[in-house]
Amino acid sequence: KQEVTQIPAALSVPEGENLVLNCSFTDSAIYNLQWFRQDPGKGLTSLLLIQSSQREQTSGRLNASLDKSSGRSTLYIAASQPGDSATYLCAVPEGGSEKLVFGKGTKLTVNP
Amino acid sequence: NAGVTQTPKFRILKIGQSMTLQCAQDMNHNYMYWYRQDPGMGLKLIYYSVGAGITDKGEVPNGYNVSRSTTEDFPLRLELAAPSQTSVYFCASSYWRTGGFDEQYFGPGTRLTVT
Numbered sequence: 001k002q003e004v005t006q007i008p009a010a011l012s013v014p015e016g017e018n019l020v021l022n023c024s025f026t027d028s029a030i031y032n033l034q035w036f037r038q039d040p041g042k043g044l045t046s047l048l049l050i051q052s053s054q055r056e057q058t059s060g061r062l063n064a065s066l067d068k069s070s071g072r073s074t075l076y077i078a079a080s081q082p083g084d085s086a087t088y089l090c091a092v093p094e095g096g097s098e099k100l101v102f103g104k105g106t107k108l109t110v111n112p
Numbered sequence: 113n114a115g116v117t118q119t120p121k122f123r124i125l126k127i128g129q130s131m132t133l134q135c136a137q138d139m140n141h142n143y144m145y146w147y148r149q150d151p152g153m154g155l156k157l158i159y160y161s162v163g164a165g166i167t168d169k170g171e172v173p174n175g176y177n178v179s180r181s182t183t184e185d186f187p188l189r190l191e192l193a194a195p196s197q198t199s200v201y202f203c204a205s206s207y208w209r210t211g212g213f214d215e216q217y218f219g220p221g222t223r224l225t226v227t
Contacts, residue, residue, distance in 0.1 A: 031213075032213065034215060042220060
């Protein structure tokens with residue numbers, strides 16, 4: 001059964017810092033991995049989708065990497081801003097299915 | 113594009129009451145999903161659908177029912193509400209293409225309290 005772990009559970013940084021969020025998964029037979037952002041009281045917003053054939057995906061100040069063989073992904077946020085404060089979740093498919101398994105998220109606080 | 117919409121945003125139910133959470137998407141996605149999110153527990157899949165007329169159970173289906181009569185709509189029915197169903201419910205959709213799925217898109221959620 002696929003399990004997804006995100007470390008750390010919470011992170012507080014000063015504005016301007018570069019930071020890395022980690023995601024690990026137990027079953028490496030995945031076809032993609034997705035990173036989401038969730039603001040308090042809101043739904044999930046997709047940030048990046050990495051296909052299994054890719055090693056990296058970039059969107060603005062965000063860069064996500066995927067190492068299938070080791071069961072790991074990282075989300076790199078450059079020059080963090082207070083508006084980046086949110087919970088970040090990663091999700092991978094269960095086996096080869098259409099069902100996603102989510103980590104519990106990393107709650108990020110960027111202090112001005 | 114409205115994306116994925118959900119109604120209502122908030123609801124309070126008494127134990128034993130029933131209700132339907134509405135979900136609609138306008139992206140012509142074939143797959144739709146219902147999740148619940150509880151504090152510290154992450155998102156759990158309740159039911160999903162691979163197309164009109166086809167639904168299947170997720171990880172936590174007990175106490176819920178779904179139907180999918182059109183591509184656009186995927187309502188979730190709660191029968192005989194229980195306090196354990198107090199949660200935030202999210203609907204999502206995605207599109208299957210050759211080689212895998214596109215991103216999942218989420219609705220804004222319905223916050224349900226059962227007392």
